[in-house]
Amino acid sequence: MGARHGADVIQRLQEHPMEIWHRGHQVQDVTTEPGFANGVKSLAELYDVQWEEPDLMLFDSPTTGEKVGRSFMIPKTKEELMSVGRMMKRWADHAMGMMGRAPDYLNRAISAFAGGADFLSQQDPRFGDNIRNYHAYMRENDLCLTHTLINPQANRSVGPARQADPFLAARVKEETDAGIVIKGARMLATLPISDEIMVFPSTLLRSTEEDAPYAFAFAIPNATPGLKFICRESVDYGRNHYDHPLGSRFEEMDAVVIFDDVFVPWERVFMYRDVEACNKAYIATGAVVHMAHQVVCKNIAKTEFLLGLVSLMIDAIGIERFQHIHEKTAEIWINLETMKAFRRVAEVDAQLNEFGVMTPAWDPLDAARNLYPRLYPRMIEIVQQIGASGLVAMPTLADVNGPLAEEIKKYYQSARLDALERIPLFRLAWDTALSAFASRQVLYERYFFGDPVRMATALFHNHDRTEYMDKVRAFLKRNIEEAMEGEPA
Numbered sequence: 450m451g452a453r454h455g456a457d458v459i460q461r462l463q464e465h466p467m468e469i470w471h472r473g474h475q476v477q478d479v480t481t482e483p484g485f486a487n488g489v490k491s492l493a494e495l496y497d498v499q500w501e502e503p504d505l506m507l508f509d510s511p512t513t514g515e516k517v518g519r520s521f522m523i524p525k526t527k528e529e530l531m532s533v534g535r536m537m538k539r540w541a542d543h544a545m546g547m548m549g550r551a552p553d554y555l556n557r558a559i560s561a562f563a564g565g566a567d568f569l570s571q572q573d574p575r576f577g578d579n580i581r582n583y584h585a586y587m588r589e590n591d592l593c594l595t596h597t598l599i600n601p602q603a604n605r606s607v608g609p610a611r612q613a614d615p616f617l618a619a620r621v622k623e624e625t626d627a628g629i630v631i632k633g634a635r636m637l638a639t640l641p642i643s644d645e646i647m648v649f650p651s652t653l654l655r656s657t658e659e660d661a662p663y664a665f666a667f668a669i670p671n672a673t674p675g676l677k678f679i680c681r682e683s684v685d686y687g688r689n690h691y692d693h694p695l696g697s698r699f700e701e702m703d704a705v706v707i708f709d710d711v712f713v714p715w716e717r718v719f720m721y722r723d724v725e726a727c728n729k730a731y732i733a734t735g736a737v738v739h740m741a742h743q744v745v746c747k748n749i750a751k752t753e754f755l756l757g758l759v760s761l762m763i764d765a766i767g768i769e770r771f772q773h774i775h776e777k778t779a780e781i782w783i784n785l786e787t788m789k790a791f792r793r794v795a796e797v798d799a800q801l802n803e804f805g806v807m808t809p810a811w812d813p814l815d816a817a818r819n820l821y822p823r824l825y826p827r828m829i830e831i832v833q834q835i836g837a838s839g840l841v842a843m844p845t846l847a848d849v850n851g852p853l854a855e856e857i858k859k860y861y862q863s864a865r866l867d868a869l870e871r872i873p874l875f876r877l878a879w880d881t882a883l884s885a886f887a888s889r890q891v892l893y894e895r896y897f898f899g900d901p902v903r904m905a906t907a908l909f910h911n912h913d914r915t916e917y918m919d920k921v922r923a924f925l926k927r928n929i930e931e932a933m934e935g936e937p938a
């Protein structure tokens with residue numbers, strides 16, 4: 450089939466309805482359901498974008514020669530890796546970084562796992578073959594994934610096996626010649642409006658028999674019998690793009706995933722009951738690095754959007770001469786340049802990994818993924834500080850077209866924009882900084898790549914600081930030696 454168009458995405462979702470619940474009722478068709486349909490439309494648009502700029506967005510399939518999505522590439526050279534980066538930035542720009550789980554995020558994960566398939570083969574040669582076949586299947590059909598990693602937030606003081614019910618967290622219930630049966634739940638999957646789900650290792654498990662049933666990686670269609678998605682309340686209230694410029698377009702949706710005796714055939718299993726392999730897999734295959742590469746491209750797009758938004762607001766209401774406005778704008782600009790630098794260094798310093806995959810440098814990407822959860826909430830605070838009451842003193846389209854239209858034109862004007870220009874700008878600022886869509890984005894960025902506290906702990910343990918300790922040791926030694934030699938105090 451090769452790279453899809455938007456219409457193909459919508460058609461497939463209609464032909465393969467998943468069991469998805471929203472506000473107490475089962476959604477029959479996510480492509481038409483209020484609260485979902487606009488997110489599906491934005492997702493589909495990404496697939497049309499790839500055909501608008503095929504040279505940038507697509508490449509020739511290594512097996513069929515057909516055009517396929519570039520985010521499925523397993524890069525062998527820096528130029529190939531950078532071409533993936535340019536493609537991901539183009540997709541991120543389409544949603545101004547507001548669709549964090551755009552399909553390229555998990556396309557990069559699956560591509561890296563396939564590139565590092567030998568790691569999975571070490572456990573069982575079938576698993577390496579399975580991931581290679583699955584990657585080719587996803588690439589040739591241009592399918593879109595959601596994923597779920599985390600166990601339900603019931604009792605975090607103990608692992609999944611020690612919860613009140615051993616089947617609270619999704620675990621293996623049965624094993625047959627044909628596959629495994631999974632029962633239980635996983636905490637969250639963003640973009641359930643997709644074709645397939647990656648159910649990959651959860652947060653670190655203990656190497657015990659007790660935890661082994663929770664150690665697995667597989668991928669299955671969202672429409673698999675027994676698989677249920679329970680969604681949070683949609684932040685797309687079904688309003689127009691004027692009133693809810695972001696929420697009415699980029700609602701990805703988040704859902705808890707229930708596995709009600711879900712059958713997974715062996716050919717879709719990539720890791721099984723091997724706690725150590727599960728704990729290592731993201732790092733060992735390089736998947737975390739390629740995913741972080743997508744994330745930094747998304748962060749650049751998002752920060753560019755914030756810089757543009759804030760600059761238009763400043764201009765609109767004539768506050769450009771105040772010093773704290775310069776400082777706040779500079780802060781966003783510095784954040785943008787920081788993210789751009791992280792991406793650039795990660796690409797320029799990329800190296801072939803042990804599986805021959807060109808892999809971005811990890812250190813700058815690890816820094817980026819630890820930093821952005823702090824930068825984003827602060828930038829949203831800046832939008833609030835700059836917009837002030839302008840973020841709430843905003844009429845809707847119905848007001849603009851209603852009986853008070855003339856008054857609105859007069860009282861909502863600003864220094865450089867008339868009311869009809871100013872209102873949509875400040876509604877966009879409201880949907881960026883204040884609405885339900887906005888606050889979900891802040892929470893998302895805080896936890897985008899995991900718990901920032903535990904990510905910092907991982908950073909503490911995984912990055913060697915000996916070189917810097919040696920520098921300080923050498924300086925101390927020099928001081929001691931010189932003091933001992935009798936230098937004057």
Ligand SMILES: Cc1cc2nc3c(=O)[nH]c(=O)nc-3n(C[C@H](O)[C@H](O)[C@H](O)COP(=O)(O)OP(=O)(O)OC[C@H]3O[C@@H](n4cnc5c(N)ncnc54)[C@H](O)[C@@H]3O)c2cc1C
Pocket residue numbers: 550596597598599602605636637638639640703889892893896897898899900902903
């Ligand atoms: C909007 C949104 C979208 C998401 N999308 C996805 C998705 O698509 N797929 C997916 O798999 N996940 C997704 N997640 C989940 C995300 O990976 C988790 O939020 C993140 O890993 C943190 O886990 P938790 O939410 O279970 O928090 P918890 O682990 O429940 O943490 C709660 C609090 O306790 C503290 N805490 C808990 N345990 C420890 C510990 N051992 N050491 C120190 N502190 C601890 C945390 O620091 C935190 O303050 C999403 C989350 C959000 C908010």
